[in-house]
Amino acid sequence: xxxxxxxxxxxxHFNTSKGTVKAVNGISYELEAGETLGIVGESGxxxxxxxxSLMKLIPMPPGEIVExxxxxxxxxxxxxxxxxxxxxRGNSMGMIFQDPMTSLNPIMTVGRQIGEALERHTKMTKDQxxxxxxxxxxxxxxxxxxDRINNYPIQFSGGxxxxxxxxIGLACDPKLLIADEPTTALDVTIQAQITDLIAxxxxxxxxxxIWITHDLGVVAGIADRVLVMYAGRIVEEATVEExxxxxxxxxxxxxxxxxxxxxxxxxxxxxxxxxxxPDMTKELVGCPFYARCNYRTDKCxxxxxxxxxxxxxxxxxxxxxxxxxxxxTENPYQQVTNL
Amino acid sequence: xxQVTSIENKNDDILLSIQNLKTHFEVTKGGFLNRERQTIKxxxxxxxxxxxxxxxxxxxxxxxxxxxxxxxxxxLEASTGGSIKFRGTELTTLKGKSLRKMRKEIQMIFQDPYSSLNPxxxxxxxxxxxxxxxxxxDKKTKREKVxxxxxxxxxxxxxxxxxxxxxxxxxxxxxxxxxxxxxxxxFIVCDEPISALDVSIxxxxxxxxxxxxxxxxxxxxxIAHDLAVVRHISDKIAVMYxxxxxxxxxxxxxxxxxxxxxxxxxxxxVPFPDPVVEKERAKTRTILTGDVPSPANPPLGCxxxxxxPERARAMSEKGIDCSKVEPEYKQAEGGHWVACHLA
Numbered sequence: 001x002x003x004x005x006x007x008x009x010x011x012x013h014f015n016t017s018k019g020t021v022k023a024v025n026g027i028s029y030e031l032e033a034g035e036t037l038g039i040v041g042e043s044g045x046x047x048x049x050x051x052x053s054l055m056k057l058i059p060m061p062p063g064e065i066v067e068x069x070x071x072x073x074x075x076x077x078x079x080x081x082x083x084x085x086x087x088x089r090g091n092s093m094g095m096i097f098q099d100p101m102t103s104l105n106p107i108m109t110v111g112r113q114i115g116e117a118l119e120r121h122t123k124m125t126k127d128q129x130x131x132x133x134x135x136x137x138x139x140x141x142x143x144x145x146x147d148r149i150n151n152y153p154i155q156f157s158g159g160x161x162x163x164x165x166x167x168i169g170l171a172c173d174p175k176l177l178i179a180d181e182p183t184t185a186l187d188v189t190i191q192a193q194i195t196d197l198i199a200x201x202x203x204x205x206x207x208x209x210i211w212i213t214h215d216l217g218v219v220a221g222i223a224d225r226v227l228v229m230y231a232g233r234i235v236e237e238a239t240v241e242e243x244x245x246x247x248x249x250x251x252x253x254x255x256x257x258x259x260x261x262x263x264x265x266x267x268x269x270x271x272x273x274x275x276x277x278p279d280m281t282k283e284l285v286g287c288p289f290y291a292r293c294n295y296r297t298d299k300c301x302x303x304x305x306x307x308x309x310x311x312x313x314x315x316x317x318x319x320x321x322x323x324x325x326x327x328x329t330e331n332p333y334q335q336v337t338n339l
Numbered sequence: 340x341x342q343v344t345s346i347e348n349k350n351d352d353i354l355l356s357i358q359n360l361k362t363h364f365e366v367t368k369g370g371f372l373n374r375e376r377q378t379i380k381x382x383x384x385x386x387x388x389x390x391x392x393x394x395x396x397x398x399x400x401x402x403x404x405x406x407x408x409x410x411x412x413x414x415l416e417a418s419t420g421g422s423i424k425f426r427g428t429e430l431t432t433l434k435g436k437s438l439r440k441m442r443k444e445i446q447m448i449f450q451d452p453y454s455s456l457n458p459x460x461x462x463x464x465x466x467x468x469x470x471x472x473x474x475x476x477d478k479k480t481k482r483e484k485v486x487x488x489x490x491x492x493x494x495x496x497x498x499x500x501x502x503x504x505x506x507x508x509x510x511x512x513x514x515x516x517x518x519x520x521x522x523x524x525x526f527i528v529c530d531e532p533i534s535a536l537d538v539s540i541x542x543x544x545x546x547x548x549x550x551x552x553x554x555x556x557x558x559x560x561x562i563a564h565d566l567a568v569v570r571h572i573s574d575k576i577a578v579m580y581x582x583x584x585x586x587x588x589x590x591x592x593x594x595x596x597x598x599x600x601x602x603x604x605x606x607x608x609v610p611f612p613d614p615v616v617e618k619e620r621a622k623t624r625t626i627l628t629g630d631v632p633s634p635a636n637p638p639l640g641c642x643x644x645x646x647x648p649e650r651a652r653a654m655s656e657k658g659i660d661c662s663k664v665e666p667e668y669k670q671a672e673g674g675h676w677v678a679c680h681l682a
Contacts, residue, residue: 258541
């Protein structure tokens, strides 16, 4: 298998008036050709900033890529010039943003918005651009595409706007498609349409996909491999089957147990994760999940566990083996805040 | 409590009864001087009953009228037809003092904990002012009562002088819940109370709502688009599509034996957090084509016919053209209501 992307020790910080927010705090991962990588985490866990950094789409300042390498097509993205970056964005690396309502330009026809990427990155003639635009709209399942290229985003529904976003992301046959919560703003029947569409296109076009989401159900359906992020760090990484069958980090375990399921008996009470994510402006000592962890030990308070191999293609950042360890506390957060 | 309601309470335990509720909006459509108007039928002929202490879940896609139904009960939207009875009292015609009195009994928890709390009021005012307005506390006892309520919703009583911006999303939602509880209501409309929250916080809020229901004997109308959450919290579930209820049944029954093709498609679209199961389901998944039609111009006949995967079967088996004949909303078996020619 060939590697499409290799990220080494990426750190992205934001310098704010309240202090430095270490939004991404040293993450490393790889992505293989044709693979779908799911990135799961809560808001503020650094999952979006992590991939936005790869496209250098972070507002700088206040953002700053402090450290790290990201190898894509044999080049380090962070050493590229602005014009090299522009050649890459929307070309070999496509992006679908979360909110189809605000990410499209309201005063430009959708045809122009899709064609823009083709004009910038290819040597197509005007007619070729138009034909390819129609082809792309048909590919993402918009009926009467030839007529609709002259429409404005407001004439499209939410699901159709997201399809337009996908068409833009796919315009130049990217090697890597980054999808940042592409279905979060959509209804479940439309979500099913979009996930199905991206999976189908991926098979046809052979691209790699990074799919950011907070929905474990979506991840289970689309990902080959999953990264779980918490407080700017990767806390667990595994193949999707392994992660759901054999979670090793207490946070992953908590997440899996806290979602109600349609396909299982209803529990009397949901198991929730106590407390809330840490304040990222403060310097964290020890394990970032300490305050909410049911399995914590004294060691976790002073030392931060590293992401280490715990099985084949399975990494976890925890001192404790949750398979055999006993829960040390039932309401961890209360005890910490009472300290 | 007046005499009429107390007699009704003895007869059966139905707290809220909605009959043929219609909430239509007139909107301008354009034309000369913007004079052309059209009617959006946000809620169209909805009937349901909620028993005391029960949770009725309402699910459906955006624009199906589930929030408008909830808001119509509180008279936050003016209904244009039908009746809403709460403990036997008709709400739609209620005015002035008696309306204000009734508002104490029916409260609402809103979706967005960021925009539903007044940023200029501190916690004591947000939760305490409704108590004063309804005479449940005076200036002396208010502070103590607010502190007790904060503990009930899992917040520290020390937060009493803080302002909303000092709280996280989950904490704000707890404040919203405390505000609803402040006037000791009997019935709470929860309008997507967890969809703006993070996954790890959602379970906390669901558990809190369930605990409070047990402790205070509350009755909920729980509106959400997440089917797994609705199934967890509800006793009964109503599925809405384009302003109408298409199916209503006990939670487990609805999920085990859905009768309406729309309910089936919705359930099939929910991804399960299990990769092995998901790979199998992906092969047989019913994916609805297209979008929900505009409520300004709903399809004739059955309003789901434009997206229905079983429309051809209705024609071949029953000889019914769904685009012409509207199905009756009827009881298929005990307590299981459905509006489909095939059921």
